[in-house]
Amino acid sequence: MEKESTQEVIIIGGSYAGLSAAMALGRAGRKVLVIDSGKPCNTQTPHSHNFLTQDGQEPATIAAIALSEVLKYPTLSHLNDLVISARRIADGFELKTASGRSFKALKLLFATGVKDLMPAIKGFSECWGISVIHCPYCHGYEIAQQKTALLANGETAFHMAQVLSQWTKDLVLYTNGQVQLSEEQQQQLHLHGIPVIDTPVQEIQQEDGQLKSLLLADGQAHFFKAMYSRVSFAQHSDLPESLGCTINEQGYLVLDDKKQTSIPGVYAAGDNTTMARTVSMAVASGTLSGVAINSALTLESW
Known part of the structure; x- marks a missing residue:
């Protein structure tokens, strides 16, 4: 196995949060390696807002x-x-x-x-990510005032x-x-003119990702x-958990006010830490993490 020199920081994941953190650290003169497998969760999303x-x-x-x-x-x-693996060693961490x-x-x-x-x-x-979307702030403007379906239940x-x-x-x-x-919730929906249909959805009829109709279990098609x-979601990487990082009930990595996980020296940024999944928030999260890591390295050297 080829051995590499020690970095001050390795960033695993090179999308918006990772690259934003890298820029903050690079501008502080830190030696940083970004390792990315090139599989962002928004691969199918045609536009960002x-x-x-x-x-x-x-x-x-x-991203480019x-x-x-x-x-x-x-x-x-x-x-x-x-x-594929990460472990703590005497002077930091080793990755393979x-x-x-x-x-x-x-x-x-x-x-x-x-x-x-x-x-x-x-x-x-x-x-x-194309015609079935999760966030109106990200994509709602483009489909505003159209007849729209919502597939969800409960709160x-x-x-x-x-x-x-x-x-x-x-x-x-x-x-x-x-x-x-x-x-009470059903009455509120009725008062606001929102029908509630409990018939299971059997199929989303589509063409190239563009929704055409919902085919219900009773054979009806709603256009x-x-x-x-x-x-639902899962952490894209199980490495933080393998290192002992705490994950909360919602499935996100738990951070302190310095963007550090429950394991000293291990930080996190972006979608794996919050339900606020937008490019702008990922960039902000990455910048804050980069600043926090640089601050920690600086204080440890004094």
Whole structure:
């Protein structure tokens, strides 16, 4: 196995949070390696919004611009590889990658994001991020005031219905089975003109990711061009947990006020730490983490 020199910081995950952290550290003159496997969770998403100067840009284009800017700093380097193991050693951490390389670092930053878990509905995954979306702040403007479906249940469904009422007055809620809403919530939805349909969704009929209709278990087809839904998720990398990092009940890495996990020397940034999944917030999270890591390294050297 090829041995590599020790880095001050290794960042695992080279999307918006990881590259933002790298820039902050590079501008502080830190020796940093970004290792990224090139599989962001927003691969299918055609456009990104709510990020100043890049509104409507393709996510991959934003990431490419970010990488080119980061690599202008001479102490920063980038490797397209997959980290498969991480362990604590006397003077930091040792990582091994799928290509057989070994690296050491004083500090680790996990910017590995999360992976969405698709429901067992035919056509759902093909539409995810394109015409089946999770966030009105990210994509709601483009489909505002259209007839829109919402696939959700329980408290999540009620909250999303309230939020989505700002973007459309023509909303239909599909609970995909037994309704898990209180009588009061159902009355509120009725008062706001939001039908609730509990017939299971059998298939999302689509073409190239563009929603055409929802095919229900009773054979009826309901026609929409867009649908909101919340899906479950898992940490994209199990390495933080293998190191002993605490994960909360919602499935996110727990951080202190200095962006450090429960394991000293291990930090995290981006989607693996919060439900606020936007490019702008990931960038902000990465910057804060980079500053925190540089501060820790500086104080430890005194």
